[in-house]
Amino acid sequence: MEENNKNKKPVVAVLGTGLIGCSMADGLRGWAGEIIGADNNTAHLDEALGRGLIDRSMAAGEAVKAAGLVIIAMPVDATVRVLPGVLDNAGDAVVIDAGSVKGAVCRSVERHPNRDRFVAAHPMAGLAVSGPGASDAMIFRNRKVVICERERSSEKALETCMEVFGRLKMEPVFMDPLFHDQCVARVSHLPQVVAYCLSAITAEDSSLRDSMLKIASSGFESATRLSSSPAGMWLPIFRQNAENLNGSIDELIRYLSTVQQMIGAGEWDALGAFVEEANDARKRYMSAYKNR
Amino acid sequence: MEENNKNKKPVVAVLGTGLIGCSMADGLRGWAGEIIGADNNTAHLDEALGRGLIDRSMAAGEAVKAAGLVIIAMPVDATVRVLPGVLDNAGDAVVIDAGSVKGAVCRSVERHPNRDRFVAAHPMAGLAVSGPGASDAMIFRNRKVVICERERSSEKALETCMEVFGRLKMEPVFMDPLFHDQCVARVSHLPQVVAYCLSAITAEDSSLRDSMLKIASSGFESATRLSSSPAGMWLPIFRQNAENLNGSIDELIRYLSTVQQMIGAGEWDALGAFVEEANDARKRYMSAYKNR
Structure with a gap:
């Protein structure tokens, strides 16, 4: 991404090769010169390689050093943990995250000397299933992407970010991170909790259990769709957005x-x-x- | 349906030409000799006629007298109100209802001299939209139909009922009406209330309102799908199943x-x-x- 490389396609490092990371990789195919994947989950990494969603795998530290653009698509607790280190080592690269809670991640690099290379983003898209196997760039199409603290990102970082999400056919919405977290508590994290509860109710040991599941129909299907999503993704979200989420549970x-x-x-x-x-x-x- | 008419295709009267009535009519096309529709909602009636879902319209009383099979697909309060009169006038016809609550309807004809011509049924199918325009026999396919108090229906009535729901590709489940009402409180009526609440929360006058709706995505879409359904259908259901529903709200x-x-x-x-x-x-x- 140096001046003399202006027309060179960027090397993209995707940290986290789950549904979102791989779907972004899928959408950036052709735009990126090379896509490097990094993940502690070697099953995901192998599947992402096998499906040609990433060109090769590397340790996260190496991937960051090799990249012109780093996309962090990890659970939100891991994102907050690794982001300062990524910004330490990313050189001139632009760093974008894709986490569902934005207050904590913005706070984590508030005073980082390379804060301006980072864009805090939340693509409002997903599926109730997870992993590279379900990945598809189409999930982003015509959805919004929330960008927080745009004023803290450099021109160049914002420009790259707009290119990435433009490529995914997403429309940007600029928002304060704490305001974002209040909104998603109600339209995303609360429906998630509700779906878990509605499904769990049918599992309760009662004389009704088998009959409930036997006759439940399409209404129950859509009302509980989100309850397939794994704890590994959602618990860190509930944790980072605990106060807003509990407020929205009160409201419900x-x-x-x-x-x-x-x-x-x-x-x-x-x-x-x-x-x-x-x-x-x-x-x-x-x-x-x-x-x- | 007399002995000498054994091979004659039955005239079917559909009382209530909304989504369920018209979808059943759609599925019985070819099996029925003629399909007569009756509805106080003349817009529904006209649309059902216009779409060829019913062959002609009549006043409910006349339709009942003309029919060998009467299907009551009205809101559950109207069903309880009209059912005794329908059984008074149905002669040898078989009468089936399709209501979502079964206790009240069974109680309403408990001592009716023609009780055995009636089958209390609940096809577990529907859409979040209503009216004849959305009707489609496919909504029933591979779903369950709950039959209550089978022992109180005659052989002939049950046989006709099995033919009807077999034609719709539904699988029968036999259940006590009060047990049925407890089950649907949890897998149908509760998710309905929740969907209304999740949608209503976004309508609350707050600084978040516009932003919530702007960024809400596919998860919110499925979690609130049921909230398009009209009050005219659901309020009578909530009313008839009030105790079980309030119990399931407590549980949630x-x-x-x-x-x-x-x-x-x-x-x-x-x-x-x-x-x-x-x-x-x-x-x-x-x-x-x-x-x-």
């Missing part, structure tokens, strides 16, 4: 209790108005979602 | 509070075990769901 419990009271008291008009409010919110959401 | 609040406590106390091992329990429950459910 308040809503559920209100519905419960309306049902108990037979306040059908009030409940009808509530349902229509939800219908409208869903409609607004879907029209924005489809028009992207 | 208990689960949510437990997760909240684990997050607050940093009990990550316990939370990890809970998530894995949910993963397993989802896996068991999906394997049953896919293998149908």
Whole structure:
């Protein structure tokens, strides 16, 4: 990425070869000169190599030194742990993360001398399944990517970041990291907790258990879709966004209790108005979602 | 359906030409000699006629008298209201309902002299959208249909019912109505309430509102899919199954509070075990769901 290499395709190091890392690699094929993968999970690494999603594998430290662009697509706790070291060793490379919580990662490099080479990003995309096997650049298409603290990234870093996410057909939204964390607590982390709970309820040892699973249909299927996602990805997210998430669980419990009271008291008009409010919110959401 | 008409295709009266009624009509095309629709919602009736889902429309009373099979696919409160009268006037016809709550409908004809001509059924299928426009016999394929109080239906009524749901490619599950209502409270009515709440939270007047909807992605989409469903269908269900539903809301609040406590106390091992329990429950459910 030096001036004299301006037209050379960048070497991209992908740290974390799970669903997001490999889907980004998939989308950057052709744009990148070479894609190097690094992961402690050797099964993921081998699968990513086998599928041609990365060109070769390396230890993370070596990959960072070889790259013009480093993408960190690891669980959010690991991201916060490795990011300062990556910025120490990345030289002129641009570093982008893809984590679902942004407050902690921004704080972790607040005073880092190379802070400006880093862009804190959250591509709003995913699947309920994980690993390189399900990776697909299409998951990003027409979705938003949240960029936090843009003013703390250099022109060059932002420009590279826009190129990357433009290539993935994502639309940038600029946001304060703490504001981002409040939003995703409600539209992502809360639905995740709810899906786990709805699935877990059917596992409870009761006379109903087998019959519930036998007759549950498409509504249950979509309501619990997210509950396939692994603890390894979500626990670090819940941990980093604990306060906001617990606030949003409080909020949901308040809503559920209100519905419960309306049902108990037979306040059908009030409940009808509530349902229509939800219908409208869903409609607004879907029209924005489809028009992207 | 008289002995001498044994090989004659039955005239089917569909009371309620919404999504379920019209999807059943769609699936019975060819099996039925004629399909008559009845509905106070003239827009639905006209659309059902226009789409060729029903052959003609009639007042419900006339349709019942003309039919060898009556299918009641109305909201559950209307079903309970009309069923005794339908059984009064149905002559030798078989009457099947398709309501989502079974206790109240069974109670409503408990001592009816023609009880044995009725089969209490709940096809476990649906879409988040409503009306004849979305109707499609495919929604039933490989799903379960719950039949309640089979011992209270005549041989002939049960046989006709099996033919109908066999034609729709549904698999029967026999269940006590009160047990059914407990099960669906958890796998259907509770997810419905949750979807309404998750959507309504994003409508709350707060600084987050616009940003939440802007960045919400595919996870939010599936978690709130059910929240498009109209109050007219769901309020009567919540009302008839109020006690079980409120019990299942209590159960969910208990689960949510437990997760909240684990997050607050940093009990990550316990939370990890809970998530894995949910993963397993989802896996068991999906394997049953896919293998149908």
